[in-house]
Amino acid sequence: MNLGFVGLGIMGGGVTRRLLRAGHPVCGYNRSREKAAPLVELGLELKETPREVAESADVVFSMVTNVAALEAVTQGPDGILAGLGPGKIYVDMTTGTPEACRALAEDVAELGAQMLDAPVSGSVSTLEEGRLTIMVGGDEDAFARVEPVLLDIGRKALHIGSNGQALLMKIAINLSLQVQMVAFCEGLLLAEKDGIDREVAVEALLESVIASPMLKYRGPFVLELPDEAWFDVNMMQKDMNLALEAGRKLDVPMPTTAVSNELLTAARGLGLAEQDFAAVYEVLAQMAGLRKVAP
Numbered sequence: 001m002n003l004g005f006v007g008l009g010i011m012g013g014g015v016t017r018r019l020l021r022a023g024h025p026v027c028g029y030n031r032s033r034e035k036a037a038p039l040v041e042l043g044l045e046l047k048e049t050p051r052e053v054a055e056s057a058d059v060v061f062s063m064v065t066n067v068a069a070l071e072a073v074t075q076g077p078d079g080i081l082a083g084l085g086p087g088k089i090y091v092d093m094t095t096g097t098p099e100a101c102r103a104l105a106e107d108v109a110e111l112g113a114q115m116l117d118a119p120v121s122g123s124v125s126t127l128e129e130g131r132l133t134i135m136v137g138g139d140e141d142a143f144a145r146v147e148p149v150l151l152d153i154g155r156k157a158l159h160i161g162s163n164g165q166a167l168l169m170k171i172a173i174n175l176s177l178q179v180q181m182v183a184f185c186e187g188l189l190l191a192e193k194d195g196i197d198r199e200v201a202v203e204a205l206l207e208s209v210i211a212s213p214m215l216k217y218r219g220p221f222v223l224e225l226p227d228e229a230w231f232d233v234n235m236m237q238k239d240m241n242l243a244l245e246a247g248r249k250l251d252v253p254m255p256t257t258a259v260s261n262e263l264l265t266a267a268r269g270l271g272l273a274e275q276d277f278a279a280v281y282e283v284l285a286q287m288a289g290l291r292k293v294a295p
Contacts, residue, residue, distance in 0.1 A: 001024075001057075001058040001059050001149070002025050002026075002027070002056060002057050002058050002059075003019055003024050003025065003026045003027075003057055003058070003059050003060070003061065003149065004026065004027050004028060004029075004047075004053035004054060004056060004057030004059070004060035004061065005019070005026055005027075005028040005029075005053070005060070005061045005062070005063070006028065006029045006030075006050045006053055006060065006061070006062040006063075006064070006073050006080060007029075007030065007062050007063040007064040007069075007073065007094075008028055008029075008030035008035060008036045008039060009030070009035070009063070009064075009065075010124060010228070010230070011063055011093075011120070011124070011127065012030075012061075012062075012063035012064070012093070013030075013035070013036070013038075013039060014124065014127045014128065015061070015063065015093070015120075015127065015153050016028055016039055016044060017039060017042060018127070018130065018152060018153050019149070019152060019153065020039065020042045020043050020044060021042070022152035024149070024152070025043075025045075026043070026044055026045070027044065027045040027046070027047050027052075027053055027056050027057060028044050028045070028046060028047065028053060029046070029047045029048070029049060029050050029052070029053045029073075030046075033046065049078035049079075050062075050073045050074070050078060050079050050080045050083070051077070051078045051079060051080065051082045051083040052083065053080070053083065054080045054081075054082070054083025054084050054088070054090070055083035056083075057088070058087075058088060058089070059088070059089045059090075059091060059145075059146055059149065060080060060083075060084070060088065060089075060090050060091070061091045061092070061093060061118075062074070062080060062090075062091075062092050062093065062094060063092075063093040063094055064094050065094075065235070066094070066095075066096060066238055067094075067096040067097055067100045069094070070092065070094050070096055070100070070104070074104060074107075081107055081108070081111065084108060084111045084112075084113040085111060085112060085113060086111075086112030086113065087112070087113070088113040088114075089113065089114050089115075089116065089142050089145060089146055090108050090113055090114070090115045090116070091115075091116045091117075091118050091146060092104070092115065092116070092117050092118065093117075093118050093119055093120060093134075094119070095119050095167065095170055095171070095174070095238075095239060095242070096167065096242075097167070097242060097245075098163075098164030098165070098167045098168050098246075099164070101117045101137070101163055101164045101167050102163050102164045105117075105138065105163040105164075114138065114139050114142040115138055115142075115163065116136050116137065116138035116139070116142055116143060116146065116163075116166075117136070117137045117138060117163055117164060117166045117167050118134050118135065118136045118137075118150065118157075118166060119134075119135055119166055119167055119169075119170035120132045120133065120134050120135075120153075120154060120170075121133040121134075121135065121170065121173050121174075122154070123214075123217060123218070123230050123231065124230045125217050125230075126213075126217075127153075127154075130153075130154065130155060131154065131155050132153060132154030132155065133154055133155065133156045133157075133158065134150050134153060134154045134156065134157045134158070135158050135160050135166040135169045135170055136150070136157060136158065136159050136160060136166050137159075137160050137161055137162055137163050137164055137165045137166030137167065138162065138163045138166075140159060143157075143159045168246060171239060171242045171243045171246055172243070174236075174239040174240075174243070175239065175240060175243040175254070175257045175260075177214055177231075177236070177277070178236055178240055178257075178260045178261070178263075178264065178277060178280070179256050179257060179260045180212060180214060180215060181214075181215070181218065181260075181277065181278060181280055181281075182259075182260045182263060182280055182284075183210075184205060184210070184215055184219060184222075185222065185280055185281040185284045185285075186284065187205060187210075188201050188202065188205060188222060188281070189281075189284055189285060189288045189290065191204075192285075192288075192290060193288060193290065198222070198223065199223060202219060202220065202222060202223060205219065206219050206220075218230075218276070218278050219278075221276055221278035221281075222278060222281040225275055225276055225278060225279060226276055229274060229275055229276040229277075230276055231276060231277055232273065232274050232275060232276060232277065233264050233267045233268060233272055233273045233274070233275060233276075233277050233279060233280075234268070234273050234274070235277075236264055236277035237261060237264040237265070237268070240257060240260065240261040240264060241261070243257050244257060244258060244261065260280075263280050263283050263284070264277065264280065266283045267279050267280055267282070267283050270282070270283060270286070
């Protein structure tokens with residue numbers, strides 16, 4: 001099948017790279033064309049609009065920042081919807097709201113095409129290693145058609161249910177990323193405050209029973225944040241807010257999510273919005289008196 005990909009950022013670009021290396025013909029679009037240059041060198045055919053991508057592809061993917069960005073690439077005369085038609089499959093990997101996903105799926109169905117929501121669980125490193133888990137919502141037959149392609153992206157593709165339910169599952173997973181990171185940082189700061197070397201404490205924590213896969217790759221960021229955030233504070237807070245919104249709608253109390261979310265607000269207040277969300281350590285370190293608070 002001819003594939004298309006709209007949104008060639010850190011994760012979207014990484015997914016496209018895996019598809020190209022698996023031998024798929026892929027065309028793509030990105031708002032900043034220069035960021036797509038390395039993919040063009042690998043064989044990506046760069047298009048001028050999302051519509052052109054959808055017109056050229058049997059299966060078109062998108063992976064953008066949020067619902068507003070998704071509307072920007074799907075709607076209007078140059079959007080993905082304008083290029084869809086009978087027989088095509090649209091796979092959106094954006095982490096947005098289940099409600100927006102369901103509404104978009106209805107628009108896609110009116111065009112005779114099918115839509116799947118397919119958010120991923122994992123990071124830049126798990127993507128590069130082919131270890132992402134992909135959760136999929138939507139028609140089972142459409143899922144069966146694209147599953148072989150999805151398995152060129154990650155190690156597992158799970159059909160979760162109807163449109164929007166894969167997104168809800170992703171939100172349910174992502175809230176735990178921040179909650180785990182907060183608990184990790186609290187334990188680390190207890191050790192530091194008593195005089196234990198930070199690197200020694202990090203090693204002890206990551207060799208203990210609490211070391212989840214996420215903490216194993218993100219825990220070391222408390223020693224030195226990456227130059228380019230894998231998943232920044234703003235993005236993490238977007239997902240935490242989505243989780244809290246879902247909790248209110250479904251009458252699920254989420255006290256640890258709510259408290260952990262406020263530390264992201266504090267991180268933004270300290271100018272750390274574009275840092276990886278592991279920057280919550282810096283927030284707690286200041287609160288614990290291990291860092292000087294900026295005047």
